[in-house]
Amino acid sequence: MEFKFNEEGLIPAIVQDYKTGEVLMLAYMNEEALQKTKETKSSWFYSRSRQELWKKGATSGNTQTVKNMSYDCDQDTILLQVEQIGAACHTGERSCFYRDIDLGEEPAFSREVVHHVYKAVKDRRD
């Protein structure tokens, strides 16, 4: 199948917890990262800032086991459904999307609450 990589040779990959549906992060893959992810069933990305291939969790231990991969109608975005070991975010938050944008009213569901609870539970354990 043909994927549409952008002018930098990259394609965005959304990473989602395969059980809870929580969106954990968005990162970019080049052709090699995509191949390695398919072969190893562990997430590999391409760092735009460091200009290098990286395996998610290689230093932190917070790896992602890929349970399912799909692609969108335009073939220019990938969706990974993973089992996340530890935190997905380098800040220590489980998801990179831990801050809400103010919509001027009480949100239907504030995901920040989940993170406060998660942190409280974690802090009391440690």
Add this chain to the structure above:
Amino acid sequence: MEFKFNEEGLIPAIVQDYKTGEVLMLAYMNEEALQKTKETKSSWFYSRSRQELWKKGATSGNTQTVKNMSYDCDQDTILLQVEQIGAACHTGERSCFYRDIDLGEEPAFSREVVHHVYKAVKDRRD
């Protein structure tokens, strides 16, 4: 808050069903689309192919009511949690991610099954 728009002035926005967690699509926003989305609580994007602002569902009627918006640690990706009216994908599929990438084994959860069931139910209704 400061978002990092890319060299084209765009930021990727992941769109997720706010109830089921299903990832529906990925599209791009410019500053104006972001403002309009916040103000109207309906999804607005910027079309890279047509080079214009568009309101999701303006022609199809398949609008998205924004329930929550968040942004990631790097401030270069947005997550919208929406109530999707009808199908999110222009193909008529509920999600743009209706095709799996073959990982060489039975996936833990094939989202294609959901679409087959959804279509069967819909076809029998119509």
